[in-house]
Every structure is written in C-alpha cells, then in structure tokens.
Amino acid sequence: MTSSMTSSMTSSPTRPDAPLGSGDTDESATYAVALERSAVLDALIDQHAAGSDGNSTEGAARFRMLTGDRPTGPLHIGHYLASLRNRVRLQDKGVETFVVIADYQVITDRDSVGEMGANVQGLVLDYLAAGLDPDRTTIFTHSAVPALNQLMLPFLSLVTDAELRRNPTVKDELALSYGRPLSGLLLTYPVHQAADILFCHSRIVPVGRDQLPHLEQTRAIARRFNQRYAAGHSVFAEPEALLSEVPLLLGTDGTKMSKSKGNVVNLRDTADETAARVRAARTDSERRITFDPKDRPAVANLLTIAGLFLDEAPESVADRVGDGGAQALKRVVTDAVNESLAGHRARRSDLARDPAYLTSVLHEGNARANAVAERTLATVRAVMGMSY
C-alpha cells in the first residue's frame, strides 16, 4: 500500500482501483515526495506567470487552484501567514483561484451552525482586505452551488467505508469533536471535499501536511471515476498538493491555535487587543532570547511569528532581542504584527461599512461557481449515460 500511495503522489501510473494506504503508510516518505513536487509546481507557476499578461487563459491559469475555509469564526494570524498570504501571491501570479466558504462543512464536527451569516461575511472581509480580487478570484459558498453537491452521489460510489474510516483527517476530527458519534457527514467529509476540488477541475490545492491524505482520496476518486464511468477518458485530472512552507504555528499559550482557547490574535483585532494578547503569551524566565524550538517552544513560536511578518529568520529576530528578555521579545512581536496588519485592518474596516458590496461579491462568485459546476455535472451525466 505504501507504494501505491507514494507513486500516485508523483503522478506515475497507478492502478485506478488500488485501495488507498492505511494508517501505517510511511507518512514521512509521502510528505517528502509531496514537498519535492510542491517545489516543482512553484517553479512551474513562476515560469508560466513570467510569460503571461494576466489576461490570457494560458499561462498560470492552467494551474487552477481551489482552497477554502469553514465559516466557524474569525480568521487569525495563523491563517494569514500559512494560507491567506499565499493565496494572494498565487492569484497575483495569474493562477486562476477559487475559494470555497465551506458552510456545510461547519456541521461535520459540531451540532450548531453558529453565527453563519456573520462568519461568512467576516471571511469575505478578510479575503478582500488581504488582496483577493473578486474580478479574478471566485469566492463562493458551498451551499449555494447545488450542482457541486450533486457530484457527491457518483463520488460516494467510488469509495469504501473502510477507506473513509481510516482516513487520518476523519480520525483526527472525530477525536476532536467533543465525544460526538461519527456522523455520515463527517465520515464522508473527504468525498465532499473531493467534490469541491473536482467540480472546478482544480489542479492545485494548497494544503498543510495533515491534509495530504485528503488530497490522496480526491486523486483516487478522480482516477476511479475516469476508469469506471468514463472508459478511461480523463474527465477529472488528478489535483496536486502545494504544501505550505510555513511551519506549524502555536497559540500564545504554546498549544495549538484555537479560537475556543482564546490563544490567537485575530486579523480583525485592534492594535491594543493584539498587544494585550501578546503580553499574556507564555514565555520562560531565561533573560537571553534564543531560537530553540525543542527546549524553548513558546519563545521559538513567538520568534517564528515575528520572523514571518518581518520576512526575517527567527534566529536573527532572537539576536536582535538578545538580552532584552521576554518583554522586549513581546514588543518586537506586537510591533511586527500590528505594523504588518495595519493596512489589512484599515481596508477591512472600510469594507465592513458596505455590506451590500460584500453581498454582491458573493452573489457574483456563486453565479460563476454555479456555471462551472453545471458544466461539470452535465459532462458527468453525459459520460454516465444520464442525459435525457
């Protein structure tokens, strides 16, 4: 199984019906291969961007990308550093970008939909403030695209329950879902995510390391669809992972960033709220600041965050702080965050004054996503002999 997983990551031929690797697959080997391939993809995007005028459908647009977020609450600096900035970078290189606001996905691991409308609006605000351009990038809500959701039916026929049950992302989400039993929606989460990716024929999916098994499931669905329902013709190309270069960032208490733990700085926070949150961050009592992720993880995390905002190595941030201790370190982090986000926050507040504009961005994005999804569904029905 290891070989089927690894070889499919490198796009060499794989048996279309080969089962996906189980949990004991060599995850780090898969990761290494995906990392190498991501570097190649980045180089290809650059190469095509260089030759494209931004309007042509050639060039980087052939690397169509889909990514997205669940509207469960405000985005924080971890989202910004690890994904939002990168989306804007790719968009600006001419990569045709789709961003799904995965509203149905909110109820995979919780019973309540929460403040859905406000959360969706908050995401749109951060996307636009960060520089996603609605003329070039399609921002849409999952629930507003019925044809996308219909792809779930044939796709579900292509996966087994055993495969879904051993998907590490499903297992992790189940473990974190407050003791809820495994719902059908959580179990089939990799399949609806596959529909998100495949409906628009996305070739690139920016992901973190933990999401690789998901993408592998999507690739298997694409392969099996072509084999089983399209006589081997390529209706769906296998998308590839573009791994984030940003290391895993921790919250201000040194544990995983999480809204519910109150250990994050949100993009929408004020400069003062940011300062207060950073001031409360965990550090240690050693006066000299050094970058030592193993023995001083909380300090290293703050240095990493400052370094990412300042585009500077964390070791060099540590050198600058030197014997200034935790207080000086926190001042550097606060200034780095607040100065880097000042423009974002100002644009965000301006945009928030125009809710009608935000609604129009979503309506436009939903219309475009619907047109694409209907075309894909028509093809699927045609190859399955269901055009009546």
Ligand code: TRP
């Ligand atoms: N699962 C992602 C999250 O939790 C959101 C998402 C939905 C997504 N569909 C996607 C990401 C497809 C990448 C590709 O934030």
